[in-house]
Amino acid sequence: MELLVASAIGVLTAGGIYLVLRLRTFPVILGMSLLTYAVNVFLFGSGRLTIGAPPILTDDVTNYTDPLPQALVLTAIVISFGMTAVVVMIGLGAFLGSDDDHVDDQPEAAKAEEEQ
Amino acid sequence: MTHWIAAPIILPALLAPFIVLAARYHIGIQRVFSVAGILSLIAIAAGLAWQVSDGSVQYYRMGDWAAPFGIVLVADRLSTMMVLLTSVLALFVLLYAIGSNWDNRGRHFHALFQFQLMGILGAFLTGDLFNLFVFFEVLLIASYGLMIHAGGNARLRAGVQYVLFNLIGSTLFLFALGAIYAETGTLNMADLAARVQLITPEATVGIRVAAVLLLLVFAIKAALVPLHFWLPSSYAEAPAPVAALFAIMTKVGAYAIIRVYTMIFPPDLAVTSGLHDVWLLPAALISLAIGMLGVLAARRLDRLVAFSVIGSMGMVMIAISLFTPAGIAAALYYIIHSTLAGAVLFLISDLVRTGRGNVDLTAQPPMLGAALTAAMFFAGAIAMAGLPPLSGFLGKLLVLEAAYENPLMVWIWVIVLSSSLISILGFARAGSVTFWKAQSLTRDDNEDPATGDMPSALSYVAIGGLLALLAAHTVFAGQVHGYTTKMAAQLFAPDAYMSTVLETPGKLSKPKEDH
Numbered sequence A: 001m002e003l004l005v006a007s008a009i010g011v012l013t014a015g016g017i018y019l020v021l022r023l024r025t026f027p028v029i030l031g032m033s034l035l036t037y038a039v040n041v042f043l044f045g046s047g048r049l050t051i052g053a054p055p056i057l058t059d060d061v062t063n064y065t066d067p068l069p070q071a072l073v074l075t076a077i078v079i080s081f082g083m084t085a086v087v088v089m090i091g092l093g094a095f096l097g098s099d100d101d102h103v104d105d106q107p108e109a110a111k112a113e114e115e116q
Numbered sequence B: 001m002t003h004w005i006a007a008p009i010i011l012p013a014l015l016a017p018f019i020v021l022a023a024r025y026h027i028g029i030q031r032v033f034s035v036a037g038i039l040s041l042i043a044i045a046a047g048l049a050w051q052v053s054d055g056s057v058q059y060y061r062m063g064d065w066a067a068p069f070g071i072v073l074v075a076d077r078l079s080t081m082m083v084l085l086t087s088v089l090a091l092f093v094l095l096y097a098i099g100s101n102w103d104n105r106g107r108h109f110h111a112l113f114q115f116q117l118m119g120i121l122g123a124f125l126t127g128d129l130f131n132l133f134v135f136f137e138v139l140l141i142a143s144y145g146l147m148i149h150a151g152g153n154a155r156l157r158a159g160v161q162y163v164l165f166n167l168i169g170s171t172l173f174l175f176a177l178g179a180i181y182a183e184t185g186t187l188n189m190a191d192l193a194a195r196v197q198l199i200t201p202e203a204t205v206g207i208r209v210a211a212v213l214l215l216l217v218f219a220i221k222a223a224l225v226p227l228h229f230w231l232p233s234s235y236a237e238a239p240a241p242v243a244a245l246f247a248i249m250t251k252v253g254a255y256a257i258i259r260v261y262t263m264i265f266p267p268d269l270a271v272t273s274g275l276h277d278v279w280l281l282p283a284a285l286i287s288l289a290i291g292m293l294g295v296l297a298a299r300r301l302d303r304l305v306a307f308s309v310i311g312s313m314g315m316v317m318i319a320i321s322l323f324t325p326a327g328i329a330a331a332l333y334y335i336i337h338s339t340l341a342g343a344v345l346f347l348i349s350d351l352v353r354t355g356r357g358n359v360d361l362t363a364q365p366p367m368l369g370a371a372l373t374a375a376m377f378f379a380g381a382i383a384m385a386g387l388p389p390l391s392g393f394l395g396k397l398l399v400l401e402a403a404y405e406n407p408l409m410v411w412i413w414v415i416v417l418s419s420s421l422i423s424i425l426g427f428a429r430a431g432s433v434t435f436w437k438a439q440s441l442t443r444d445d446n447e448d449p450a451t452g453d454m455p456s457a458l459s460y461v462a463i464g465g466l467l468a469l470l471a472a473h474t475v476f477a478g479q480v481h482g483y484t485t486k487m488a489a490q491l492f493a494p495d496a497y498m499s500t501v502l503e504t505p506g507k508l509s510k511p512k513e514d515h
Helices: A002-020 A025-045 A068-098 A108-115 B003-022 B027-052 B077-099 B109-125 B129-147 B153-184 B189-196 B205-221 B231-237 B240-246 B249-264 B276-297 B301-321 B325-356 B370-385 B391-405 B409-440 B457-475 B477-491 B495-503
Strands: B058-061 B072-075
Touching: A002 A025, A025 A068, A025 B153, A068 B129, A068 B153, B003 B027, B003 B058, B003 B072, B003 B109, B027 B058, B027 B072, B027 B077, B027 B109, B072 B077, B072 B109, B072 B495, B077 B109, B077 B240, B077 B249, B077 B325, B077 B457, B077 B477, B109 B129, B109 B249, B129 B153, B129 B240, B129 B249, B153 B189, B153 B205, B153 B231, B189 B249, B189 B495, B205 B249, B205 B276, B231 B240, B231 B301, B240 B249, B240 B301, B240 B325, B249 B301, B249 B325, B249 B477, B276 B301, B276 B409, B301 B325, B301 B391, B301 B409, B325 B370, B325 B391, B325 B457, B325 B477, B370 B391, B370 B409, B370 B457, B391 B409, B391 B457, B391 B477, B457 B477
Parallel strands: none
Antiparallel strands: B058 B072
16 A cells, blocks of 8 residues: 555656646646645655544544544645636636746747737 | 734734625725734734743644644744734835725735735744645735736736746645654644654654755745746736735745754754755855846846845845854844845835836936935935945845854855945946936927826835835844844744743643543
8 A cells, every 4th residue: 555655646746747847837737736636645644554543542542543644634635726726717817818828938039029 | 821922813814804895895994904904913013022022932822722733823032023024014015005006906905915914924923834834825825816916917927937836835845744744743843843853863864855845945935046936027027015015925934944944953953964054055145146146137127126135035045054143143134124125126116117107227218206216216225235324234244244154154255245246236227227317318299298107105105114114224233133143042042932832731731631
């Protein structure tokens, strides 16, 4: 299970980084979502992986799973979901406004050419 | 335990939704509530700063849960000073936004402004790393809204870059937090500081990775070269009052570095030796050089100011990366100075934009209100370039003096002094092109004369207030530096902080009594 979770995090991160380095808004946003999935699984794994154990600390339970990472993941999911929505809206606004979805700044020469 | 520590977070958190829900269509009511809110924030911040000025550490447990499990807010000399600085800056920025009518050019300026303050103040006050992440996100999501306030294509495009860069920063932050939690099992700063000490030299891989990731995140916030690329276009395209408020946001990164790398990973800690204590100083030196070269090379006044902010952050980071009490004291003195000077310059670039319709550094006919704007630009440029008599000069002297013992002392002195010269040239060029050459040109009668407006009196009052603060920062330099020295001493002796947070009983420490 450790291998499965670790390689899932690795594949998601690698794909995310590749897409984030693209030039256009849409792949970059997809890459950001992949990275946030990777980090969510990573946070989940940071409390050690256990199966079938309750996440509650009571007197009669000796084998329990750490509940804190689950709370952290919940917060991280909510925040990254909201942030992705914001960046989609701003990216859409920028694309509709200037009819161009490049993430980088255009060089001065290209900009001047466009204006003519 | 005093409840007042939560007030700087609760007050804007309640005020912002009130403004959205109750005063949505009434800009007058929004302005009144916003200004009143910030005035009371200043009063609260001053009260807190006075309470902890004797060196005590005040704390507040959210929901009364004991420290490593619940979230604590901690007020010591450093955090209360930053809270006070933020509230005072926010007052003048808000006055400028009202005076220049920026707040009425789009919707929800005041609500977003309050949320932004909530995030910044929370980041300064929190004693928990995950809570720091949450407040970073609060301040970021408000800043996304403020950054694209009043719209426009150039602004939206810069906004996309800004948001994406910061999203990557947030993801890195989460990776760092996960690694720290996996290694130590805690995210409370005081608890973490105690547990990192216990890590044996054989098992340092995870915590070293986490320390570097965390430093990267804070360096993105502080716009340290080579992680500064988001800053120039987003600060230049943002509305001027927003950019002026953002002058404190880079300092949030500097604050986080000071806090985490003096308490949790102190410079003499063997586990993380050879990381930030080696690499931060060269990066800071390059930041300073690149920032000041950018000042010389900029073609627009707002970009010039943005690069001067990068340069001044380089200066702050040089002082921090010495990791000595004298260095941190100098950094804290310079942080106050560079926040005020950066805000002044962003607001002045907006005066130029108001006066003549654009901020290109080309000779154009005289703008409206040129004399007063030019005088203010002169004062702001002197402050930012670090010439006597204003506080930039004193701050620079303090940094140079603190660097005297460092092995890289020659490099620090050479780069600081030569970059000062370059920035003086850059500001002199900008000022003479914008204000001086204009006198030799006369407005062509065929040209449309209505390119600019006279800036309002309140705009000048706001900038004048910030300049007066800079002057006060210079006049009372002895007292301020004395206080920042005490602050640095407190940072390098974190035992009081740790014992206050960890050893005071909370709800969980006596579980039997609850049943």
